[in-house]
Amino acid sequence: EVQLVESGGGLVQPGGSLRLSCAASGFTFSSYEINWVRQAPGKGLEWISYISGIGSVVYYADSVKGRFTISRDNAKNSLYLQMNSLRAEDTAVYYCARGGSGTYSAFDIWGQGTMVTVSS
């Protein structure tokens, strides 16, 4: 079964750090772009980061640029999001989502999400 499973969410104080993981299974991980998307409580979807299949190209939304770092380990079929200098407005469910075949393709597989709460 093609699957993405996020982990690493939790409660963190403002200014703190957290590292999210996304474990992939059921497909050739290195062949696909992966994205992080978040959703604040009661709000819409917000794309925050992209990484190419081999990890050589990354992009970030302005809201997280300079604070978050996306990376992947294709040998471990895993994606990561290092989040530093966290703010209350970073509170959200964080999803990893696979880009379909091709470049900059629609997100055809989503994980179930992991909740990040930034609060003192």
Add this chain to the structure above:
Amino acid sequence: SYDLTQPLSVSVALGQTARLTCVGNNIGSKNVHWSQQKPGQAPVLVMYRDNDRPSGIPERFSGSNSGNTATLTISRAQAGDEADYYCQVWDSSTWVFGGGTKLTVL
């Protein structure tokens, strides 16, 4: 930055046709994707590249894109179609989502 505008809510009678719009500057020149999200669940892709349906998505779902408006059309609406729907495009090295439309089936 590129903006996508979706109506906050759309209502449709059971069995009728719902049309969900996504407005963006010259959006017709871009590939538009649509995702469906039900409460407490992760989004699910229901349309990609304007009018291609992923496997498992009913033929009742169709899409179009021209000029400044992309449209997701849901024919013979069912109670199970009630959800939030998001349009999405790639622009200037970023993914952009619309604000989402809540579809209510009456």
